[in-house]
Amino acid sequence: MNSDIGEDKVPLLQLLTPEGSRVTGRGNSAYRKRIENLTPEQLRGMYRDMVLTRRFDDEATSLQRQGELGLYAPSRGQEAAQVGNAYALAPQDYVFPSYREHGVLQVRGVDPVDRLEFYRGSDHGGWNPHEHNAQVYTVVIGSQALHAAGYAMGIQRDGLVGTGDPEKDAAVVTYFGDGATSQGDVNEALVFAAVNQSPVVFYCQNNQWAISEPLARQTRTPLYKRGEGFGIPSLRVDGNDVLACYAVTSEALERARSGGGPTFIEAFTYRMGAHTTSDDPTRYRTTEQEQVWARRDPIERFRVLLTREGVIDGEFEKQLEADAEALGERLRDKVRKLEPSTKTQMFETVYATEHSIVSEDRAWFEAYEAGEPITAGEQFAATAAQQGGNR
Known part of the structure; x- marks a missing residue:
């Protein structure tokens, strides 16, 4: 790790x-004042969602x-960064995840089975984003940041920011890795x-590995300074500290909803598992490093x-273990029953209404599937004619 950007050289908010x-x-x-008002019920909820997120993670990995499942992107080790952040969201806030925000979606109420439809190939998304104010997983690296910025500009122009009404003012969070x-x-x-000055929080979960590339080969400066370079208030938080992640996100969202503009948060954490199930992390990092971070497990912390503060006890943990077992059993049962999507589904979700070029592409594909392929020349001529007629 580059000593200039490691945890010992950069201010790290920790509660x-x-x-x-x-x-x-x-x-x-x-x-600290922002976490003083968290009730025992909220604290238990945070812990419960972290534990269930990990169980979801383990079961999904096993299913793959x-x-x-065709593929899966584990989130083990990043539960605090995600759950702490999500607990600061208001119902009207909107989130744009990457492909690893399983904890955020847990808090937003997205059904665990629905979250795996994408990875099984049963659906391009798996849930209706408007039911949870949570967009579907995004695989194209970083594209969700532009989607979030655009959506934030939209709600800003719709008059849903800075009104002073806590049930009306909204903000946006987008999640991405280092x-x-x-x-x-x-x-x-x-x-x-x-x-x-859009109401969007850029939430970078710096798990220190861009697939197999360490942070030192990605940047010479701490990532949170990227935000400062654009004139955006920025900070680094201990991503394995669920309370700190909640506090900094709470502040950032409050500022965004009131019209104060964007914030860049770097949650410094560690990906304890593989980048995806097609990855072998033993090829690029050491067992010693993994053991160091295992001792910083956000859930155990x-x-x-x-336990020390008497918020949870043995009975609570016993019930939580039973809930986790039930989650695992449900996933194993329901995911195996998910039907594959139709081959033409990709044409049905491009535009909200019918589009002539997409319809033509679909017709070509259906003809091809039926064993009656159209030649490339015929396809080019038909497309050119269609496009000319649309001008």
Whole structure:
């Protein structure tokens, strides 16, 4: 790891130590106040969603290994970064995930089975985004940042920002990894958000590996400084500290909803598993490094705190274990029963209404499937004629 961008050289907001104790002292008092009002019920909910997210993760990985999913992107180790962030969202806020935000979708209420339709190839998404204010998984690296910036500009122009009505004012969060910060889409989104003062939070989960590339080969400066370069308030938070992730997101969303513009948050965490199930992390990182981060497990860290403070007990954990078992059983049963999508589904979700060129492409594909392929010349001539008629 580049010592200039590692955790020891960069200010890291932390409210919960790796040993599970609350951080005290005079610093970070504003952020500490944001977690003081969290009720025992909310704290138990956070812990429950973290545990269930990991169980979902383990079951999905197993299903892929058994040939039931085409691919899967694990989130093990990033539960605090995702769940803490999602608990700061208001119902009217909208989220744009990448392909790894299983914890965010858990909090937003997206059915676990629906989350795996995409990975099984049963659907291009798996759920109706408007039912949960959560867009579907995005595989094109960084493209969701532009979608989020555009959506944020839209609600800004619709008068849904800065009204002073807490049930009306809305904001947007987009999630991406450290590797995505090298993509043009993310940087273009930062430009649009900054110059328009759009209500969007850019939430970078820096898990330190862009597939097999370490952070030191991606940047010479801490990632949160990318936001500062665009004139966006930015900070780095301990991504394995669920309370700190909640606090910084709460502040950023509050500012966004009130008309204060965007924020860039770098959640410094670690991907404990593989990039995807097609990846072998033993080829590019050491067992020693993995063991260091295993001792910083965000779930165990939070469990120690809640147990010490009497928020959870053995009975609660026993029931949670039963809930996790039930989740695993349901996933194994329901996912195997998911039917594959039709081959023509890809033509049905491009536009909201019929489009002549898409319809023509579909007709060609259906003819091809029926064993009656159209020659390339015929296809080109038909398309050119159609496009000329549309001008």
